[in-house]
Amino acid sequence: MSSHGDPIPMTSAACGPLTGDAHVPGDKSISHRSLILGAMAVGETTITGLLEGQDVLDTAKAMRAFGADVTDHGGGKWSVYGVGVGGFAEPDQVIDCGNSGTGVRLIMGAMASSPITATFTGDASLNKRPMARVTDPLALFGCQAVGRDGGRLPMTLVGAADPVPAHYTVPVPSAQVKSAVLLAGLNAPGETVVIEAEATRDHTERMLAGFGAEISTEVTSEGRVITLKGQPELNPQHIEVPRDPSSAAFPVCAALIVPGSDVLVPNIGLNPTRAGLFTTLREMGADLTYENEREEGGEPVADLRARFSPDLKGITVPEHRAACMIDEYPVLSVVAAFAKGETHMPGVKELRVKESDRIDAMAAGLRAAGVGVEDGPDWWTVMGLGHGNVPGGVTCASHLDHRIAMSFLVMGMATQKPMSVDDGGPIATSFPIFEPLMAALGAEVRRT
């Protein structure tokens, strides 16, 4: 089933070279944060290039339910009239975050230090995902949570009437947990401190500073120590959302495996906490170059140029790189199938608690398509067959997971026989223009 509606079976088949420019949508992480921080500022935040995927639309709807005035002006232009830190109203309906872990976890953080009660739910995928990783630290602020067994949604949070700041070491590498704690810290008096051993995406820290919060990060022997001063007045901003490196991954990887391809993916944010896939692909021998490198809004940006790469080789992806490419492992495993030799991916336990168990989902489809995969609790290895040698010819389950669906469709562009997915519906959560964008490059992707 797709997140919203009937399943949409899709197929992709081997195609001629992929060529042209691929303008991928706005960054999903930054889009969620623009709406949430806009809702917590005093006055009007304007946003251009917002990702209008279902995950972000669900966050926009949630921000309205908490009292912010959120307006869609068309063409990716949005405005949010915020209610100020501590100004959230109590929603009179259940908050449905659909398929989005980022949406629900950040919003829980944003309301946790306010004296209001809210009930959260999601689709069948989100309702299986662990929420105690967020509600445990939110309890330190005085927020109470009651959910289903194992800390699952639906779940009701009773925000703290008298919040206290927290000092918390994040036990798993998760930007969502870190961000939930920081957002809760906004309405607590005094300093909230979050420590992360491994660096995860730092958009919340950068954007909070942009909105005028007092926040600092110190790198110590314990890791990154982030200190936030509570109860600031956040100033509204104009935000230009950069294009999403996690979406860029799909046309980039497709170009590397389809013979003769030459694709330009312009204006991609290369924040080091997000760009691990591109480093990894270059280590595998990918013909992937950064053109027109520049800085925009304090972040490194470049146009990515990906060309067919006949001599890809398997590598071991360094474990310390996992957090900065965590959403890209599914599509990396596809590229690995077309490389020569083994690609070993250690330290990736978090893949098992995404929209699906991404190791299981990819391993099942790759094996069915004739590719050897070995896996353990926190690692997996793909036995590459080399270009032209990957059989394909199977239908894979996408398990309500956009990245699984897109990964198998990219794979089918270079396998001997077409690849299908049972449901391409979830693609709309993060990359609603995936089909027309890939078709315009010359791919054979269609609904079946």
Ligand SMILES: O=C(O)C1=C[C@@H](OP(=O)(O)O)[C@@H](O)[C@H](O)C1
């Ligand atoms: O903070 C964010 O915007 C995200 C953090 C990551 O999740 P975790 O925090 O669970 O690693 C990532 O997988 C997700 O797509 C977006």
Ligand SMILES: C=C(OP(=O)(O)O)C(=O)O
């Ligand atoms: C894991 C992802 O998203 P979320 O956790 O927001 O559902 C993703 O987009 O790959």
